[in-house]
Amino acid sequence: MNAKTRARTAKSLLPGQGTLYLMALPGILFFFIFSYLPMFGVILAFKNYNFAGGIFGSPWAGFDNFEFFFTSPDLYRITFNTLFLNFLFIVFGTLAAVVTAVLLNEIRSKVSARIFQTFIFFPYFISWIVVSLFLGTFLSSERGIINQLLSAIGLDRVEFMNSPGLWPAILVVVYLWKSTGYGLVIYLAAITGINPEYYEAARIDGASRFQQIIRILLPQLRPTVLILLILAVGRIFYGDFGMIYALVGDNGQLYPTTDVIDTYVFRSLRTYGDIGMTSAVGLYQSLMGFLMVVLANWISKKLSDEKKGVLY
């Protein structure tokens, strides 16, 4: 086959599509380098890594890296914290977003509703680092706002920075403060999308506003809630590093309730430089995370009776 006929064959296979592939190429390469190449790197979990040997030249270690992690109490602690905190975020986050969306929808003045939404959505745009400074002004032991208020009314100060038991609640409050606006926007869009004829019919039947919310609005919101819940469950093995590390940082006293898989992995890699063990924890997280995604997608398929789940 000479070059000309080969070119013609290629052209008949993909009529004018060469350009499309050429356009997609940088994006495809990006995912190959930054997502697919690291996937091959999971073999590090089975290696005794040394810098000179690199990923491929280092000697094999069998399951030693896993043995170390699976026999340490850390496994239970960080898995529990990750799942428990995410569970709290999902439950309270969904409740807060749905309730504020329903209530905001009841505010008839468009201008007021817009102003309220603008305020509530604002924290979503602030970085976790800045949030940690905000939190510090409230919680610091000597000069924090809460402790100044407590001592002003004659109560004992609370040492937030060494009271790990309080932190799941603190993290939930901060999470709600920062993320409710995000959920609110999504649910409000779903509420506005409801066909007004449903309300019309209900009004003719004499349904009160409250009954309309219970019988029409909430059931109509169900699919959106389910989609977001399922997506969140698929990510339940991934802690929010940006949040936890910004707010807790290297405060070891808070680790019992706040250390999640992601902060643990970061610390093992950067502070202790334990490549093998850290890779083993990372692989454990990726596999569990993958299982959760498959499970979540399977559930969504069952619930919707469709051939396609939420994700694939």
Place this chain on the structure above:
Amino acid sequence: MVEHKSVSYRLFNSINYLFFSVIGIACLVPFLIVLGSSFEAEQNLKEAGFALIPKQFTLYSYETVFQLNSVMQSFLVSVTVTVIGTLSALLVTSLLAYPLSQREMKFRSLILGYVLITMLFSGGLVPWYILITKYLHLKDTLWVLIVPYLVNPFNMFVLKSFFETIPREIVESARIDGAGHFRSFLNIVIPLSTPGLATIGLFYALAYWNDWWLSLNFIESDKLMPVQLLLKKMISNLTYISSQVDTSKFIQVPANGVQMATTIISIGPIFLVYPYIQKYFVKGLTIGSVKG
């Protein structure tokens, strides 16, 4: 509407307004506290920790910040990364999203699956870290703050949905007139998708501006430290800035005030443009949540 005038409805309505006023204020208060503190004299800040309304109004914290080379350098790094990052990410993402929005593309579903898999499974932090430091040699470069975020799969899918809303006839008529895929993308699709591109561009700009994950992992040189990482260092160590300053120049660096002022400058741009850009975010989130 008779029901809206009932007593119980009016009571509910007032409580509802009160509820949202309280929540709305709660969402702004931390910001206002730091804003007030940034204008407070250092001595008062040291004692009280914060000031919603400054007792002794001063611009000294801001004057100091603008004279601190390390802080100005960090802002320069963040602005550079955000501008170059957003433009490059927008380019690469739309170049990938457009072909995937064209139904006649032959291996379309294969490539879509290829992108989707990256959302489902990851190799974890360690291989990614070693790849970037040991094999790509990107540690302590400006590129490491940009390149790893060039394509966000979620943004890619949102943009693809935007492109799919453009009527096929418009693109097809251009193709019949002899324009190639790239020409019709550049001259027809891009101008028609400015709202979509603005939305995704803002998502990227916010991600780059607020990011500290990349700098935390890969930046050691002070010259390349973005403002979020600098703030992180200031917050965990109040003397971080004073330790970097030529002491002959300042009698005393107002550490608390500098921290507050730097924070305000770092969210200032967002605060100012936020009311105008909010609608784009709302649009992006709405499409993203429906299309997933």
